[in-house]
Amino acid sequence: MLVSFFEGKIGCPFAHQGYLAQNMWLHGSHPKQRISSFTPVRFGFLVLLSLAFYLLPTILPAALAEFEARDTLKKGTIELGLLAGYWKENSLDGTKPSSDQRAIFVLPQIGIVLTDELKAGWLSGNVEVLAEPLGAHYSKPFSASAFGGSLVLRYNLLSFGRWMPFWDVGAGMLWTDLAPRIPEQSTKFNFVLETGPGIHVFVTQKFALTTSVRYHHISNANTGDRNVGLNAWLFSGGFSFFFP
Numbered sequence: 001m002l003v004s005f006f007e008g009k010i011g012c013p014f015a016h017q018g019y020l021a022q023n024m025w026l027h028g029s030h031p032k033q034r035i036s037s038f039t040p041v042r043f044g045f046l047v048l049l050s051l052a053f054y055l056l057p058t059i060l061p062a063a064l065a066e067f068e069a070r071d072t073l074k075k076g077t078i079e080l081g082l083l084a085g086y087w088k089e090n091s092l093d094g095t096k097p098s099s100d101q102r103a104i105f106v107l108p109q110i111g112i113v114l115t116d117e118l119k120a121g122w123l124s125g126n127v128e129v130l131a132e133p134l135g136a137h138y139s140k141p142f143s144a145s146a147f148g149g150s151l152v153l154r155y156n157l158l159s160f161g162r163w164m165p166f167w168d169v170g171a172g173m174l175w176t177d178l179a180p181r182i183p184e185q186s187t188k189f190n191f192v193l194e195t196g197p198g199i200h201v202f203v204t205q206k207f208a209l210t211t212s213v214r215y216h217h218i219s220n221a222n223t224g225d226r227n228v229g230l231n232a233w234l235f236s237g238g239f240s241f242f243f244p
Contacts, residue, residue: 044106044135048084048238067205069164073126073156075116078243081109081210085236087136092215093231099141099182105234106135109152117158125166128154132170138178148174150192156200164200164208174218178230186224193217200240211237 085105111130118125129151136146150172157165172192179185198212218230 042137044082045084045104048082051082051239067202068158068161069156069200069202069208070117070158072202072205072242073113073128073158073164075113075126077113079109079111079113079128079130079240080243081111081238081240083107083109083210083212083236083238085234087216087232087234089230089232091231093229095228095231101138101178101182101230101232102140103136103138103146105236107236107238108133109240111152111154113156122159123157124159125155125157128156128166130154132172134172134174136176138176141182144176144178144181146174146176146178148172148192150194152194162202164202165197166200166212167197168195168212168214170194170214176218179220180224180226184226184228184230185218185220186226187220189223190218190220193219194234196234198236206242208240208242209237210240 083106085107087101087103087105089101109130109132111128113126113128115127118127131149132152133149134147138144138146150170152168152170154166154168170192171194174190174192175188176190177188179188179190194214194216196212196214198210200208200210202208213236214234216232216234218232220227
């Protein structure tokens with residue numbers, strides 16, 4: 001009875017720890033569960049954040065130099081970039097999604113400028129092609145993953161100083177275990193079509209911050225029983241390095 005009294009009035013530390021451990025397990029905050037939920041997508045975000053903090057002191061002095069994007073983006077220039085994106089379903093094609101669908105995307109990029117500057121007034125620019133692998137984690141309507149890649153054709157506008165708008169058009173392939181658990185799609189293997197604008201802001205002559213938005217379509221091209229398709233906005237941000 002004395003032990004019961006102290007547990008109730010003062011609190012037994014061992015009993016309290018047992019209670020906490022039980023609740024952490026039941027409510028999904030147990031350390032083992034936290035480790036198992038460390039996905040490649042979350043790892044990509046940590047890498048992105050770490051690189052930003054590491055590079056910031058190095059690039060600030062060079063940011064004061066005077067230059068334009070066209071001084072960097074010439075035929076043969078190599079681009080290495082990393083984007084993190086937020087994917088949110090839409091109904092622009094008139095098809096109402098069966099549920100709220102959201103995902104986080106990680107998009108590494110490697111590209112090369114294919115042409116010299118094409119003179120067309122303020123539309124002057126050049127053409128670039130990029131290979132873009134992807135990894136994604138869907139949080140809604142339930143937990144799911146996606147992996148794949150696209151080939152992206154980009155037109156860079158070079159008449160705006162350090163600000164370089166661009167337009168992307170891409171196509172690729174994607175595997176996801178979101179299907180066949182949703183009504184829209186019946187196959188795990190799908191195709192991707194995407195297009196939309198973006199902008200590079202050159203902090204230095206070789207380093208730029210990037211943001212973009214794309215209309216993103218996922219479809220199995222009628223290779224399965226169901227093919228309503230998934231249509232979404234893909235909002236992304238990140239950075240790129242340019243060589244040489």
